[in-house]
Amino acid sequence: MQPAKKAGRQPGLKIGVLYGGRSGEHDVSLCSAASVVAALDQSKYEIVAIGIDRDGRWYVQDRPEMVADRNFGKILSLKRRGLWLVNHFEDQNKLHLYNLKSKGEKVVVDVVFPVLHGTYGEDGTLQGLLELAMVPYVGVDVAGSAVGMDKDIAKRLLKEAGIPVVPWITLGRQDWQKQPKKILQRAQKELGLPVFVKPLCTGSSVGIKKVKVKEDLA
Template sequence: MGSKVRVGLVYGGKSGEHEVSLQTAFAVMGEFDYSKYEIKPFYITKLGEWKSGGILHARPASVEELRYEASGAEPTGFALAPLFEGMNGGSAASSESGIDVIFPLLHGTFGEDGTIQGLFEMANIPYVGAGVLASAVGMDKIMMKKVFAQEGLPQCIFRYFNRTQWEKDSSFFIMECEVALGYPCFIKPANLGSSVGVSKARNREELVAAINFAFRFDRKVIVEEFVDAREIEVSVLGNDDAKASIPGEIAPSNEFYDYKAKYIDGTSTMQIPAILSPEITESVREMAVRAFQSIDGSGLSRVDFFLRKSDNQIFINEVNTLPGFTPFSMYPLLWRETGIPYKELLDTLINLALARHAEKQRIDFTGSVN
C-alpha cells in the first residue's frame, strides 16, 4: 500500500436502484480527503458491463460524468483486471493499476445482495460493508424476518409467497392476507430496496394489483400489516464491536416513505435526534446492534423501526446493509449528530474494511491440520 490508500468505488449496476447508486457515488466522491486517498471509479452499466476511469483527484462536475460509457473508457476486461489478479493468487493492490480496498456503492440486486461481495471474497480484496451472508440476508426481507424472529426481535405480522404459489392458488393467499393482516396493508418485493415496488393496498382490488406489481421486481413477495407508527432509524457502525448512533425520525412527504420521498422531491423531514424517551432511545439502539449482529453484519447498516403511536410498542422493520450517502440520507446525518462527521465516517469505514480483511487472513482455508 502506497502513501495514499487507493479506493475503488464501484457503483451503478444491474438494478432498479441504478440511478440511486450514481447519486450515492457522486456524494461520496465529494467527501473523500484526496490528500489521503486515490479514488478509482468503477462504473457498472445497466447491462452489467464494467467501465473504469482514471484516478480521480477531485469529484467530477456532475453525476453524468460518472457513467464512463464513452468509447475511451476502459472496457470490462481491463476494469476487472485488479480483481482477476487477486483470483490468480496475487494481490489486487500489487500492480500499478491495483487497488487497496473496494467501496461498493451498489444498491439493490447484484450489489447489495451478496453477489458482488462473493466476487470480492474470491479476489481476496478488502471491501467496505457486509459480507456475503449478511448482505444476502439483509436484502431478502423474508429471510431477514426469519432471522429476527429467531433473535426474538418484535415484528409486524407478515405473510409471504412466491410467484409459483401465487399463480397456483392466489385466492388462498388473498384470503390469508385479509384474515391475518386486514386493510390497509403493504406489499413489497422480497429482494429490493429504496421502496422500489412497494405499494399500499386498501381493498382486495388494490391488493391484487400491488402483488402483481411487486412480482415485476422479484419472484417473492411479502405482505405486511399496517401499523400507525412513527418511523425511527438508527445507524450502526463497526465489525464485531458495533455501536449505534442516536436515533432519528422520518416524516415522509408522501403517504409513506417511498422512492419519490427518498430520492426525488427531498421534502421528507428528518428529526435528529428523534424526540423519544430515554428508555425508548436506549431500546432502539440496543435492538439495532442486536439486529446487526444477528445477520453477522460488518462495517455499516441502518436499522429501521416502527414505533406504534397507540402504545409506543417498538417493531423492527429491516436492516439496510448498504444505506445511501446522498444529501438526503439518514445514515451519515445520524453519525454527524452523534459526533462523527462525514470525512471521519469514510475513514472509519475504510479502516473497518481493512481490519476485517486482515482478520480473515488468519483463517486456514487449506484444511491442513499440520
C-alpha cells in the same frame, strides 16, 4: 533561511468506488456514489471511479465526475469507455483492471468501496466475488449482506431472536399463479388492511405499494 516547502499529497490507498450495477436501483447508486466520493478525503486517498452499466459491464472512469440530475440533484457520471478486463491474480489483495482497447492502460486498486444497491450489489454476490478474489472491501460480509437483503429471512431471524417484527406473508410467483384467490383471502384474514406490498429483495423503496382496499391487492 528559505521557508519550508509544503509537502504534497503522500501516496496513500487507492480506493475503487464501485457503483451503478444491474439492479433496478442503478440510478440510486449513482447518487450514493456521488455522496461517497464527496465525503472521502482526497488528500489521503486516491479515488478511482469504477462504474458498472445496466448490462453488468465494468468501466473505469478517467476521473470521478459529478453531474447534475433532475431527480437526485447530483450523481456520479458513468461513461462507457474502453473494454475492461478485471483481474486479481497478478498481485494478491489488489484489484487490477486492464483496458483492452488502450494498450498499456492499467488501473490497480487497493480496496473496493461498493456503493451498489439492490441485487448483484447488496445481496452478497459482489461481496462473494471480492472474497474469492481476496480483494479488501468496505462494508458487510457475504452472510450479512445476503440476510439483510432478503426480507423474509431477515424477519425470520429477528423473530427467532425475540425481536418484535410486524406480521407478514411471503408469496412466490408460482403460488400466486396457482391460487391467487386463496392467497388474497389469507392476506385479508391474517394481515387486514391497509398493507404494504413490496418485493422480497430490493431496497430504496423500489416497487413498494400501500394497499388500502382489497381490490388493489390483485
